[in-house]
Amino acid sequence: MRDKANEKELKEDQLNEIGVLGIANEVKEQLQEFASEVGLGIAELQVPEQWKELQQFQKVANEEIKRLRSEMPSVKEQEGLFKSRTQFTQLKTEYERKKSESRSTETELKKFIEENGTGDLLNQAKSEMEKQISEKEKEMNEANAKATAVSKAMDYLRLEGVDKDICPVCSKETTDLLVHLEKEWEEKYKEQVGRIQEQIDELRSRLKDIESLLNQCKKLRERDGIVKEEIKEVNKKIGEALGREITEKDDPLVLLNNQLDRVEKGLNKLEQAVESKQKTLNGIANLLEQIQLIVNILNLEEKKRIVEQIQQSPEYLRIEELKDQMAILIDDVEKIKQAISEASHKEAQQKVFSAGEVIDNYFRRIANNPSVNKIGFLVSVDSKTTRNSYEFKDQNGEDLTPILSQGDLNAMALSVFLGMACLKGATQQFGFIMLDDPSQSLGSEHKERLVAVLDEVLNERMVILSSMDKELQDLVLSKITKAKTKYIFADWTPETGPEVKKE
């Protein structure tokens, strides 16, 4: 943060309360001077007595800078000129567009007249055409009347039972009248009617062309009239913007360009003035940034002081003391754990040593595995858990675990348990042992031999055995030579548990 202060051209001796309040006073004076210079009022700026209360001062000063930036007269004037420039430029564009449109319509109309004549001439041609059509239609009607009469006469003469040589109109007798009429029809009327019809069609087509041209002429004139009206409207707007009437003698474009030049000159002049004022305000804003930076530094220093006070406080020192005591406690607990582990290891070694022969004996009797003549035990400490770890070896010192069947492994577990349980002396505190379902994975022979071993164990301890294995139950009842009681656990429910019956 001090690096930033250097970047902001702050000196080391300013990075304190006196320094920051001095800068605040400078801000106040400069703002007042500026406001007076531009002829504006300013909010009351109160420099506090302590740096911690500078926040309000900074807030007001920043707001005032913002306000002065937008409200100083030169800026207002600049805004007005910007608005005028926009308005005149828009009017100029609109005027030029309409003028161009008008010129284009006029050219089109002129070209049309050159090519097709004026509207009057076209109307004259139209009347002439209509007259000719009317005459031709009359001629057609006459030709048609004669042709119709001949046609009807031919139809009559073609009827059966009619005298073919008598004229149906005048009753005059004429030899081969029908043949004669048919010949006349072919040679005279048919050709005459067709020719007149062709002329009428030709005249109608020309009339249609003239009407189309007249329509085009009308549309062009209408468009020309609309554009001229629009130009009048634009001129009216230009007149309003310039504050004068635009007459036919005026060139609105030149008037607008002149006005735009004036605005541009005004803006250039103002730009320098505004830039200079904004620069002054930037300088004041920079002072406010310096104030903020020093306040941040002072706040940080304050926090540091608080942290150091905390570190020196009796509470913190007490926590440190407690942490030391806790570390000593943890260390003591670790040492106790280590001592227990060592004692446990020694005890386990002792037990294995004492019970080793009995376990070996029990295992060989229960398992009756011909490949195992003797088993030995090693007790070590698991480095991860610090608990005792047992290894079982055969007569050759090889690890037994991988080569034993599930039944042999169970026999091994039972042998270890029974051998340890039967140890005499203070290491075994209870007068009984409990076996829960000991016949798992054991074959019939295994079970028989287990029961024989249990009969021997009963010389040292009471045995409580639970089993669902009917074979084992029968063996126990029939082979155990000591007094025994059988309890049957039946009808078990989650609410009441089993019903126990003595047998």
Place this chain on the structure above:
Amino acid sequence: MKTETYEQLKNLHDNYGPQEFGKLCQKFLAVAFQMAGYSHIVERGVQGVDVDAAGKKGEKYAVEVKTTVTKSVNFEQKDVDGLQKRKEDGYQPVLAVLRLDRFSDWIFAKSDTIKSGSLYIDSLRVYRLRELEGRICLLFDKAVKEHFGGTMREAQRYLDKVLRQKGIEVYRH
């Protein structure tokens, strides 16, 4: 550790990286021992225990310095062996650990019975030499404050000059 010291050390750590930072702290510590009035001080940038300091009243400390930003340090067998060797010469072996943290400070632990491995810093509190810590820690702050600027510029080179000026024996690669 003062917050100012923490900030200066953090700057050095960020600027030079953890390995160089450890060496710088070792040298600052040697300066602090000198300020505390220890007459014969050796600072080794080479193999062996980092700092030896012998006082006028006959107290002699051999200090293995460890700095970290985590909660544990790695105390190697070669450190144990080095300290053991100094113990045979009559020095009290000390493991000095600094965790670079705002609320941390040096822990000076009697290392006679400390085994090698990754050590949880708080577990060293059991072996603290509080009196020595009380004498050295404040002076360490002072040493850092006095020599921070030069160290930022020239790192070990600057501090070696300072150590030699103060009559401390300096062994470098």
